Each structure stands twice: as C-alpha cells, then as structure tokens.
Amino acid sequence: MSAFTQALWVLLLGSLLGLELIGKVPPTLHTPLMSGANAISGITVLASLTLIAQANDQLPLLVLGSLSLGFALFNVVGGFLVTDRMLAMFSRKSPRTGANR
Amino acid sequence: MxxxxxxxxxxxxxxxxxxxxxxxxxxxxxxxxxxxxxxxxxxxxxxxxxxxxxxLSPQAWLWVAIGTGLGGLLGLITAQRVPMTAMPETVALFNGCGGMASLLVALGVALFNPGGSSGLVEQISIVISVFVGAITFSGSIVAMGKLQGWIDTPGWTQSTMRHSVNISLAVACLAGAIALPGDMAGAPLWLLVVASSLLGIGVTLPIGGADMPVVISLLNSYSGVAAAAAGFVVGSQMLIVAGAMVGAAGLILTQVMCTAMNRSLVSVLFGGALGGSAPVGGGGEEAGYTRITSCSAEECAIALEAAERVVFVPGYGLAVAQAQHALRELSKLLENHGVEVTYAIHPVAGRMPGHMNVLLAEADVPYEQLLEMDTVNPEFPRTDVVIVLGANDVVNPDAKTDSTSPLYGMPVLEVDQARQVFVVKRSLGAGYAGIKNALFELPQTAMVFGDAKAVLNGLLSELRSMGVGKKVAA
CATH class of the missing domain: 1.10.287 (Helix Hairpins)
Structure with a gap:
C-alpha cells in the first residue's frame, strides 16, 4: 500500500469515527463542545512543527512555521482553557439535597 | 516496522x-x-x-520557542480575560486562527518546497489547505465582527447580487487551483489565497446574527478539514486522522444545532438574514400591537410575592443587559420566601445553543434549577408566574398554532399555559425573526418595559420593602 492510499484510509476511518462520536448532545453542551472541538482542530500545530523541522534552517520557512505555530497554539491553548472555564461552571456546585426540584 | x-x-x-x-x-x-x-x-x-x-536543530528550537511563547501566551490571556457573554465571538476568533495556521503551512510548502518532492497529491493537498484555511480564517473573522457589532450587513448582500459575486469568486478560486501545479510559487497561488479569503467574507457577510452560531460551528468543521489537508501536505497521519475526526464531528454538531434552532443548513447558508427576506410585521418597530397591558415593577413584585411556583425564561436580552447576577439574587430572595423557582431554558436561548446555561452557571444558579424545554413545558399549567426576560421568539405561541407564521414548527416554551406572564422587554420591537408575538396580547400577559437589569433591581427593592426574604418564621 502506498503512503497515499494509506493516508486515504486514515482519512476515511477518521471521518467515520468523527461521525459516530457525537450522537445526542444536550443543548447545554453545544457551546462547550463546539469550543472543545475548535481547540482540537488546532492540531495543525503538528503541521507547523513539521514545517519548522523540515526547514533546514532556511529563515523564511522558519518564520512562516513559527508564525503558523503561534496561530495554531493560540487556538489550542485558548480553546482548551476557555472550554474548561465554561465546564468548570457546570461542575463546581455539588447537588444540593432536598432543595427545590 | x-x-x-x-x-x-x-x-x-x-x-x-x-x-x-x-x-x-x-x-x-x-x-x-x-x-x-x-x-x-x-x-x-x-x-x-x-x-x-x-x-529539531537548535535554530529551529528558537523559532518554535518564539511561536509557542507568543501564541500560547496570547491564548492564555484571551481565555482568562474574555467575558462569558462574548463566548461565541471568542470561539470564532480561535477558529479563524486555526484556519490561518493551515493556510500558512500550505503557503510555506508551496513557496519553498522543503520536502523536495511535489507530486499531484501534494499539489491538490496544498490547494485544499489554502482554500479551506483562507475561507475559515476570513469567514471566522467576519463572524466575530458581526457578533461584536463591528460589522453590519450591507444592503447588497441581501440581494441576489451576492450570489453572482460569490460565484465569480469561486470561479477565480478554481482558476487558481487549476493553474497552480504549473507554477507552484507564482500568481496562481496568490490568486487562490485572495479569492478564497474574499469568498469566505462573501459567504459569511449576508448571514444574520441569529444564525451566526451555526456558521461558526460549520467553520469549525472546516478548520478540521483544513488540518486534515495540511496533514496530507506535510505527510502526517496523526494530523489527517485528528482533522478528519473534528471535521466530521463538527458537521454533526452543526446539524444538531440547526435542528435545535429549527433551521436547515441550506437556508442558513443561502437564505440571507432571517426576516430580511420575509416582509412581515412592518420590519420590527412596534409592529401593530393593539391589546398590550403594561405594568410596573411594583405590580409584578406583588404577583411574585403571592406566587408558589415561579419560572424565569431568560433570553438574549438578559445576556445583553448582563442581568444574570441580579436574576440569581431575585430568585434567592424568592426561594427564602418559600417560592419554588426554576429556569426554563430554550435550546437556543442566549447567543448560541447552550450559551444561557453557561451564563447562568457563572451567576451561581444551581444546575438542577435549569430545566430544558421538554421537562418544563408540562409544568407551565401549574405555574403561577412566568417572567420572560429578554426572550421573544422562543415563547411565541404562534409557532404552535399559526401555520402562516415563519416560526411555525419551531419548538417553543409554552409559557402561555401559565396563570400569569410578565414579559420584561425594552420595547415592543420584534425579535430576530422580525415578527409579532401573540403572547404579548394574551389577557394573562403584562409587559414590564425596561432594561432587564434595571427591572430586576426594581423588583428586588420592591420585594425587600415588602419584607420578603426577611427572617420570617416558616
């Protein structure tokens, strides 16, 4: 199997997995889920790092790679933290006993 | 291996x-x-x-450190500083930056070809990565600008002209894409970059604020696709699988959100702003109401004091007025008085699905008091007082009864079943959908005009002066 065919299989199976992972989402979680998924899409950091690694110390490539790494990490770090901030609000309070239902 | x-x-x-x-x-x-x-x-x-x-070589490490330092630090600061009410535009901003990252990687590979080879697969991947990355970036930035109120919807974007503009841009993208393999680092590449960016603006600009969450979710899915394409460009399977997963999951989430908002993805993307195309109700200003009862905060407070069961229906107006903390205080006061208080949360209350839950959680409202639509609807008939705070279309009974209403079929909170309804609203202006709300004219409904926060504070002081919530023996 060539590297490309292999990559296509990976693409196909990854997409199918993604379609299956999210079924019923309570509306409460739409915003955090979107924000979390958004953070994950910052996985482009891997591409930025690869670009830097393969740059052979060529300056323009290093700069482009570094810039792209900055954008991607802004997405990743900001995304995960903001999602955590939102979700922390849901879990902070322990259920109160006997209070109004 | x-x-x-x-x-x-x-x-x-x-x-x-x-x-x-x-x-x-x-x-x-x-x-x-x-x-x-x-x-x-x-x-x-x-x-x-x-x-x-x-x-990595030492020099490469230096540039990694620079990128990590800047991006990570800015992300950290943004995530901590941004208010919860601004969450939709923050997600849009983050998402746009993810798209920009894919775009930059593809540009780097196209311009300098560090891998040394450039087969057809790589060229196609570069085209996709640039195209999707640029659309994600410019589209997300426009979405953010619209949510922040920095960008209006220009008139031409509501006419059919926008379709011709966008089709020409798409053709330009295609031309650039076809010419790219012949000249990797030249004009076709820049044509593709510019045309895709403009296309991202062109397709996002006509979409109304109410539909923006769906657009952001869709763009989020695109940024997954862009990451997967970047994976093909640099030959990383990890990137392909993660990008594909996020892309597909984002698509499902977009669909779920559309269902919750009773909108189809096609009408969101190509229908223009909701209400802009439907000439109903005279465009929104005081749209022909005849039987409106308005009342003061005092009368509302008296009704609350006498109630046994109160349901709050928070909406966009509450978020805008930043009144969630005042609301929490009011409900605490009522609870101390022995009133049963709950909150009815429509799936799309707030500025995006689930946003209201986040805002109320921030104001320390116990999670168990937030009732979803299906749970709370059967409870309305035995509810004494409903207070609608800056919500409109999601409580419109026409959605159930009037098949000519544009809202017809949208699931709504059946507050008209309650004994008494107070609607706190700044004016009789129409909601997102730009249509009349039959609820306002019902005999059991009274309007309390004013900013949600001011009204809530008024209610608080009225109730306190009536001695509610003081240490009364139960």
Missing part, C-alpha cells in the same frame, strides 16, 4: 484514542470537563510523538 519507529507510532495511537474519548466525553455533562482535559493531553502526546520522530 523497526523498533525505533515503534515508540512514536504507539504515542500517536494513544493520542488518537484519547482524542476520540475526549470528543465523545465532551457530549455528556458528567464527563465533559475531564474529557476536555483528555483531549488536551492527547494534543500534548501528539506533539511529543512528532518531536521524537523529527528532531
């Missing part, structure tokens, strides 16, 4: 597994927070695996 390759491969597999578990866990309330952590851990693992496979 040689032993040396085994470790990074195992790390990658572990990262994919954690990522999948993370996405799955994020769709359940009980596991969401730890799942978010899992996904972050997966990301760190993936980076570790890559660094083992691709050692």
């Amino acid at each position: 040689a032993g040396l390759d085994l470790l990074p491969a195992l790390i990658d597999l572990g990262a994919v597994l954690l990522l999948a578990l993370g996405i799955k866990g994020l769709s359940k309330v009980s596991t969401a927070r730890s799942a978010n952590g899992l996904a972050a851990l997966a990301m760190a693992l993936a980076v570790l695996g890559l660094l083992i496979q691709q050692p």
